[in-house]
Amino acid sequence: MASSASGVGPRPIGERLRSGLLTTLLLLPAGIWYLVLLVAPLVIIIVFSFGTRAKNGGYAPAFVFDNYVRAFQKPEPFITSLQMATIGTILCLLVGLPLAYYLATRAGRYRGVLILLLVIPFWTSFLIRTYAWLLILGPDAGLAGFLESVTGAEQVQILGTPIAVMIGLVYNYLPLMVFPLYVTLERMDRTLVEASKDLGAGRWGTFRQVTLPIALPGLVTGSILVFIPMMGEYVIPQILGYGRTYLMGNALVTDFLEARNWPSGSARAVFLIVIMIVTLAGYVWFVNRGRKTREVSVL
Amino acid sequence: MSEDLETTLRRMTETKVNRRGFLYAAGLTGAAAAIAACSTGGGSSPAASTPASAAPATSDVPSSAPSAAAADSFPPAGEIEKELFMYNWSEYISLANIEAFKAKYGVTKFQYDIYDSNDVLLAKLQGGATGYDIAAPTAEYVPGMVEQGFVQKLDKSRLPNLANIDPKFKGLWWDPNDDYQIPKDFGTTGVLYRTTMIPTVPKSWKDFLELIKGPASGKTVFVDSMGDVFVFPLKMLGFSANSVDKAELDQARTVLLDVAPHLLALDSNKYGEKMANGEAALSLGWTGVLTQDMADTPDKGYVVPSEGSIFWLDTWVLLADAPHPNAAYAFLDFIHTPEIQAEETNYNNYGTPNDKAKPLVDPKVLADPAVFPPDEVFALLEGSKDTSANTQRTDIWEEFKQKLGG
Numbered sequence: 001m002a003s004s005a006s007g008v009g010p011r012p013i014g015e016r017l018r019s020g021l022l023t024t025l026l027l028l029p030a031g032i033w034y035l036v037l038l039v040a041p042l043v044i045i046i047v048f049s050f051g052t053r054a055k056n057g058g059y060a061p062a063f064v065f066d067n068y069v070r071a072f073q074k075p076e077p078f079i080t081s082l083q084m085a086t087i088g089t090i091l092c093l094l095v096g097l098p099l100a101y102y103l104a105t106r107a108g109r110y111r112g113v114l115i116l117l118l119v120i121p122f123w124t125s126f127l128i129r130t131y132a133w134l135l136i137l138g139p140d141a142g143l144a145g146f147l148e149s150v151t152g153a154e155q156v157q158i159l160g161t162p163i164a165v166m167i168g169l170v171y172n173y174l175p176l177m178v179f180p181l182y183v184t185l186e187r188m189d190r191t192l193v194e195a196s197k198d199l200g201a202g203r204w205g206t207f208r209q210v211t212l213p214i215a216l217p218g219l220v221t222g223s224i225l226v227f228i229p230m231m232g233e234y235v236i237p238q239i240l241g242y243g244r245t246y247l248m249g250n251a252l253v254t255d256f257l258e259a260r261n262w263p264s265g266s267a268r269a270v271f272l273i274v275i276m277i278v279t280l281a282g283y284v285w286f287v288n289r290g291r292k293t294r295e296v297s298v299l
Numbered sequence: 300m301s302e303d304l305e306t307t308l309r310r311m312t313e314t315k316v317n318r319r320g321f322l323y324a325a326g327l328t329g330a331a332a333a334i335a336a337c338s339t340g341g342g343s344s345p346a347a348s349t350p351a352s353a354a355p356a357t358s359d360v361p362s363s364a365p366s367a368a369a370a371d372s373f374p375p376a377g378e379i380e381k382e383l384f385m386y387n388w389s390e391y392i393s394l395a396n397i398e399a400f401k402a403k404y405g406v407t408k409f410q411y412d413i414y415d416s417n418d419v420l421l422a423k424l425q426g427g428a429t430g431y432d433i434a435a436p437t438a439e440y441v442p443g444m445v446e447q448g449f450v451q452k453l454d455k456s457r458l459p460n461l462a463n464i465d466p467k468f469k470g471l472w473w474d475p476n477d478d479y480q481i482p483k484d485f486g487t488t489g490v491l492y493r494t495t496m497i498p499t500v501p502k503s504w505k506d507f508l509e510l511i512k513g514p515a516s517g518k519t520v521f522v523d524s525m526g527d528v529f530v531f532p533l534k535m536l537g538f539s540a541n542s543v544d545k546a547e548l549d550q551a552r553t554v555l556l557d558v559a560p561h562l563l564a565l566d567s568n569k570y571g572e573k574m575a576n577g578e579a580a581l582s583l584g585w586t587g588v589l590t591q592d593m594a595d596t597p598d599k600g601y602v603v604p605s606e607g608s609i610f611w612l613d614t615w616v617l618l619a620d621a622p623h624p625n626a627a628y629a630f631l632d633f634i635h636t637p638e639i640q641a642e643e644t645n646y647n648n649y650g651t652p653n654d655k656a657k658p659l660v661d662p663k664v665l666a667d668p669a670v671f672p673p674d675e676v677f678a679l680l681e682g683s684k685d686t687s688a689n690t691q692r693t694d695i696w697e698e699f700k701q702k703l704g705g
Contacts, residue, residue, distance in 0.1 A: 053688065055443075055446070055688070056442075056443030056446060056447060057418075057421070057443070057687060057688070058421075058425055070690075074694075074697065076701050077697075077701070080701075139578065140576070157517070160563060160564055162704065238566075242563060242564030242565065242566060243523055243564055243565035243566050243700070243703065244562070244564065244565065244703040244704045245704055246697070246700045246701045246703070246704065250700070251697065254525075254693065254696065254697060254700070255693075257416065257418045258525045258687060258693070258696070259525075259687050259688075259690070259692075259693040260418060260421075260687050260688075261687075261690075261693070
């Protein structure tokens with residue numbers, strides 16, 4: 001313990017260098033990862049977005065704003081994506097919060113098994129899981145056939161509608177909502193709930209003033225993890241939506257692969273990225289602000 | 300020591316405080332990565348776009364592997380290398396023929412990698428992929444590949460079997476002197492139907508339009524392919540399927556937006572299945588599914604509408620930096636040997652442009668007008684052109700897709 005006194009003074013330069021080197025080395029893999037797989041592609045997209053379509057498709061260097069003009073003139077797929085992703089995120093939250101709460105507080109000794117059940121579908125390919133919904137929602141043995149026989153309606157069409165797309169979205173991304181919520185709720189101090197009840201709060205009051213604020217970080221993380229991939233979703237509207245729900249991901253495919261107009265596609269991608277960053281920053285700011293005021297009011 | 304341990308434990312439990320920050324950070328960085336992923340997704344998503352047709356993942360494996368051989372000097376003509384690397388569509392070469400080729404020329408390694416769209420092939424080449432000897436682009440893509448230097452001029456003296464090719468596939472707009480490509484297979488775009496599910500059999504694009512808006516409303520599928528869908532309104536109105544004329548496209552737009560709410564799906568991968576299981580009664584598509592998904596559908600029918608349509612031609616090309624040019628020449632000539640080509644047709648059920656092979660093709664396949672359209676039908680067909688540079692088409696196409704949801 002006495003030796004600790006000497007540690008208070010400035011450390012030798014060699015030691016500082018070594019620790020600096022160690023930090024650098026430890027951060028290097030992540031740093032390279034982000035540089036190569038995030039920063040570099042992003043820079044390429046931004047550069048491409050000011051170019052023009054090469055004669056045979058692809059990208060030709062230029063500095064024009066036409067692509068952005070076009071991106072602004074075609075906001076419809078973006079708006080559809082925004083609607084679908086917002087509704088999808090809310091549905092994931094409505095399904096995911098009670099589930100996470102149950103897993104964290106009530107599941108008892110079945111918790112491990114239940115979490116495993118939640119994870120098991122992910123051992124199967126995303127495509128196969130999505131194709132499976134064709135059978136579940138389909139006309140023969142699926143939900144549509146069942147509804148036909150129950151209601152007596154001649155034809156119930158679920159596949160190829162936005163409802164089928166929504167079911168696919170919520171199904172595929174639900175676990176990304178449940179796990180962050182579960183992690184925060186599992187760490188919750190249960191005595192706080194008891195204290196809240198002792199102090200006279202009802203079930204709803206306890207949930208609103210104790211449980212929800214504690215779950216908030218998980219809620220924010222879960223919402224973001226669910227919302228972002230939904231905004232870029234391409235496969236689900238193609239398979240379950242029969243290509244009839246035209247989302248941002250589908251618009252990017254049209255630009256990049258069908259028109260082979262990389263600059264136009266890049267501009268729309270940048271447009272999407274900018275709006276999403278603004279939206280998410282606003283969302284996080286809003287949630288944080290709400291929490292601070294509440295803490296103050298509690299004090 | 301025990302105190303130290305206790306401190307450590309306490310510190311560990313305090314990470315609860317940090318987790319909140321961690322979760323925010325995780326969420327946001329995950330978000331950023333996801334945005335980047337979806338924004339660059341355009342390039343990689345063809346794999347996802349046609350999941351049924353292939354296992355595109357395998358196409359990534361060898362692109363760099365064989366490139367080492369590319370720098371070696373070419374062996375003299377005639378000395379056939381022991382390897383051949385082909386980049387081709389899935390299930391588009393008979394495995395029996397591969398074996399026959401290997402046995403005949405002593406080739407020990409025949410690498411067959413697959414792509415599922417011309418765009419993937421182009422993207423691969425534009426990305427600098429080397430090491431492949433042979434590829435199979437659709438003809439309208441060949442001029443662009445020539446311009447970009449991806450394919451080499453053929454030495455026709457080394458390809459005597461080119462004499463077997465039907466003259467109607469020679470000297471077409473994409474390669475007027477037939478210097479760069481060898482016709483491989485062809486097919487048509489037309490109307491598929493199930494006779495028991497529609498009151499009248501369509502003969503023309505006008506009949507097709509009436510059916511879509513009437514009895515086949517909600518039971519019609521279009522293939523998800525811009526060039527093919529435009530054939531219907533343009534040909535019906537009496538214009539070229541490859542039109543880029545503003546006024547003509549405006550009229551085509553009206554027709555497309557008119558039928559959009561009546562469609563069941565826009566789908567290139569599973570439209571045959573939808574026809575086979577009765578979900579769809581009518582579709583705008585290609586002949587391939589007739590012998591695949593719809594093989595057991597007795598009431599199926601196919602027609603090239605009377606106003607005309609397009610044909611597509613897939614071709615063999617020799618890539619510019621082919622590491623095994625002699626094996627490649629050997630193969631390109633070998634594949635157009637009549638018996639070998641007949642086996643190809645029996646295997647994939649697409650029309651062969653090889654006249655000498657036709658007598659050796661399975662009579663059932665040969666008699667199928669969907670595979671080998673009679674001359675009077677072929678006369679109605681235009682060769683498809685690459686019109687993807689036209690932004691008016693893209694705008695109409697997007698508007699059409701948005702209108703599908705009603």
